[in-house]
Amino acid sequence: MTTFSNFSIGAQSAIDSSFKSRRTMTGAISRLSTGERTLHGNDPAGASVGDSMRSQSRSATVAARNAENGISFLIAAESALMEIAILNTRLRELAVQKQSGILGTAEVAAITSEENAIIIAANEIADTELNDVDILSEVSLAISTPGQLAYVGVTNKPVLASGVPNIDAQMAVIQRGLGEIGAGINALKGYQSNMYSYASNADAAAAALDEFTDLYLGAKTADPTVDNDGDALQTGALYYNSVDKIFKVYNGSSFVVAVNVSTPLSVSNGGTGAINAADARLNLNAEEAGTSLALAIALG
Numbered sequence: 001m002t003t004f005s006n007f008s009i010g011a012q013s014a015i016d017s018s019f020k021s022r023r024t025m026t027g028a029i030s031r032l033s034t035g036e037r038t039l040h041g042n043d044p045a046g047a048s049v050g051d052s053m054r055s056q057s058r059s060a061t062v063a064a065r066n067a068e069n070g071i072s073f074l075i076a077a078e079s080a081l082m083e084i085a086i087l088n089t090r091l092r093e094l095a096v097q098k099q100s101g102i103l104g105t106a107e108v109a110a111i112t113s114e115e116n117a118i119i120i121a122a123n124e125i126a127d128t129e130l131n132d133v134d135i136l137s138e139v140s141l142a143i144s145t146p147g148q149l150a151y152v153g154v155t156n157k158p159v160l161a162s163g164v165p166n167i168d169a170q171m172a173v174i175q176r177g178l179g180e181i182g183a184g185i186n187a188l189k190g191y192q193s194n195m196y197s198y199a200s201n202a203d204a205a206a207a208a209l210d211e212f213t214d215l216y217l218g219a220k221t222a223d224p225t226v227d228n229d230g231d232a233l234q235t236g237a238l239y240y241n242s243v244d245k246i247f248k249v250y251n252g253s254s255f256v257v258a259v260n261v262s263t264p265l266s267v268s269n270g271g272t273g274a275i276n277a278a279d280a281r282l283n284l285n286a287e288e289a290g291t292s293l294a295l296a297i298a299l300g
Contacts, residue, residue, distance in 0.1 A: 053202045053203075053205050053206035053209065054202070054203070054206050056145050056198070056202045057198075057199045057200075057202035057203045057206065058199070059145040060144075060145050060195040060196070060198040060199035060202065061195070061196070061199045062142075063142060063143050063144055063145060063191070063195040064191075064192045064195035064196045064199065066141050066142050066143055067141065067143050067188040067189070067191045067192035067195065068188075068192060069141075070139070070141040070143075070150075070152055070184070070188045071185055071188050071189065071192070073130055073133075073135065073139065073153070074152060074153065074181045074184050074185050074188070075185070076128075076130055076135050077135040077136055077153060077154055077177075077181055078178065078181045078182075078185075080125050080126065080128055080135055080136060081136070081154070081158070081174055081177050081178050081181070082178070083122075083125055084122045084125055084126060084158055084160070084174060085171070085174045085175075085178075087118050087121060087122045087125075087160065088122065088158070088160055088167055088170055088171055088174065089171075090118060091115060091118050091119070091122075091160060091162065091167050092164060092167045092168075092171075094111050094114055094115050094118075094162075095115070095162060095163060095164050095167060096164065097111060098111045098112070098115075112162075115162045118160065119160045119161065119162065122158075122160040123159065123160065126157050126158060126159070134157075136153075136154045136157040136158075136177065137153055137154060137157065138151055138152070138153040138154065138155050139151070139152060139153045141188070143188070143191040143192075143195070144191070144195070145195075145198070150187065150188070150191065152180075152181075152183075152184030152187065152188065153180065153181070153184060154177040154180055154181065155176075155177075155180060156173050156176065156177065157173075157177075158170045158173040158174050158177065213227075213228050213229075214227050214228065214229065214231070214234060214237070215234060215236055215237050215238060216237075216238050216239070217237055217238065217239035218239060218240070219239070219240045219241075219242045220239050220240070220241065220242065221241070221242055221243050222241070222243070223239075223241075223248065223254075223255040224239060233250050234250070235250060235251065235252040236249065236250065237249065237250040238250075238258060239255075246258075
């Protein structure tokens with residue numbers, strides 16, 4: 001049975017070419033506007049490495065900000081402890097004064113009233129919170145890209161009370177807390193500097209990788225017309241032709257042979273170009289002979 005078809009091979013080829021051109025243009029515009037290499041299936045391997053580096057960089061930047069927040073937290077805790085230390089010092093002065101036997105009932109009552117006011121004020125300062133976290137406590141901070149935790153802050157909160165022995169004991173607690181805060185601030189500064197450096201290096205590596213993949217296009221079966229980002233080829237772009245087994249470089253208008261890996265020993269200075277040991281020695285002997293002749297001519 002005879003069949004008829006209005007299908008045109010030429011028309012279908014034109015349609016296919018039109019669709020391919022549209023996809024290429026859409027992909028190029030999308031990559032240009034978003035900065036993403038993997039849109040429309042373009043260079044997923046190179047993009048994966050670059051994205052991993054950028055992810056590490058952003059995580060390091062967040063870790064550095066965590067360290068900065070921790071430093072601010074510790075500075076607030078330091079200010080609180082210093083205020084409590086001032087109040088504790090005044091409390092000790094009153095305790096010594098109160099022990100004097102020449103004070104009357106009214107004077108002792110006045111000292112006791114001031115002591116109570118100082119204790120209430122100091123305890124209120126000690127209970128200060130920042131973002132619902134007690135500032136005179138030990139806190140954890142994520143200070144590295146894997147989320148490693150650092151514990152900083154005050155391990156014991158001072159609780160003031162009257163009486164010289166109690167006051168001296170709490171002053172020791174205050175001094176220990178100030179030491180812990182100082183050590184924590186210095187440690188966080190180090191973590192912060194390290195993470196900012198890490199982020200900067202990761203960004204630089206990602207940029208270098210992107211630049212490298214713009215120039216080295218990988219293995220291909222034919223001369224490419226665009227780079228791995230879908231952009232115009234740059235002069236000096238290199239790729240390996242897996243069919244002819246040669247490296248080719250773009251000279252600004254076309255690809256030319258750069259290195260022929262099928263003949264590792266090139267024909268120069270009378271060499272053979274073959275790959276066996278005997279011919280390799282011939283190449284070396286020819287090069288030595290040429291060098292000796294040049295030296296003899298130079299010496300006259």
